[in-house]
Amino acid sequence: xxxxxxxxxxxxNVQAAGGGAHxxxxxxxxxxxxxxIPLFLVMVVLLRKPISAAxxxxxxxxxxxxxxAEEKDKEAQIKLDMYEKKMNSLKSESEKIMKETRGQIxxxxxxxxxxxxxxxxxxxxxxxxxxxxxxxxxxxSINASLVDEVIAKAKSKINENKDYKDKATNKLIAEI
Numbered sequence: 001x002x003x004x005x006x007x008x009x010x011x012x013n014v015q016a017a018g019g020g021a022h023x024x025x026x027x028x029x030x031x032x033x034x035x036x037i038p039l040f041l042v043m044v045v046l047l048r049k050p051i052s053a054a055x056x057x058x059x060x061x062x063x064x065x066x067x068x069a070e071e072k073d074k075e076a077q078i079k080l081d082m083y084e085k086k087m088n089s090l091k092s093e094s095e096k097i098m099k100e101t102r103g104q105i106x107x108x109x110x111x112x113x114x115x116x117x118x119x120x121x122x123x124x125x126x127x128x129x130x131x132x133x134x135x136x137x138x139x140x141s142i143n144a145s146l147v148d149e150v151i152a153k154a155k156s157k158i159n160e161n162k163d164y165k166d167k168a169t170n171k172l173i174a175e176i
Contacts, residue, residue, distance in 0.1 A: 008039045 158164040 008035055
C-alpha cells in the first residue's frame, strides 16, 4: 500500500516538473485529477478508521471530562448548600444565644434588685431591733443607777439620822 502511495506521489512530481504551456486548458487538469482521485480514495480508505477513531476517542474524552466536571459541580453545589445552611443555622443559633443571654441578664438584674431590697429591709429590721435593745439596756442601766443612787442616798440619810437607823434596824429584824 505504501508503494502505491509512493508511486502516485512520484507521478504527480514528474507531471508537475514537466512544465507545460502557459495558456492552460481544462484538459490539462485531467492528468492531475487522475493522480489525485486514487490518492484521495486511498487516503479515505486507509485513514478513515484512524481519523474516525481519533474523533470518537476525543468525543469520548470530552464527554468523560464533561461528566467529571458535572459531578464536581454537583459536589460543589452540595457543599455550598451545606455551608449556607450552616451559616444560617449559626446566625440563628447566635441570635438564640443572645436572646437567652439578654433574658438571663434581665432575670439576674431583677433577682439582684429583689435581693438588695430584701437585704435592706432585713438590715433596717436588725437596726431597729438593735436600737430597741440598746434603748432597753440604756433604760435598765439608768433605772439601775437611779435605784443605786436612791439606795445610796437613803443609806446616807439613815446613817446621818440615828432615829432612822434604829427604825430601819427594827423593821429589818421584824421581817426576819
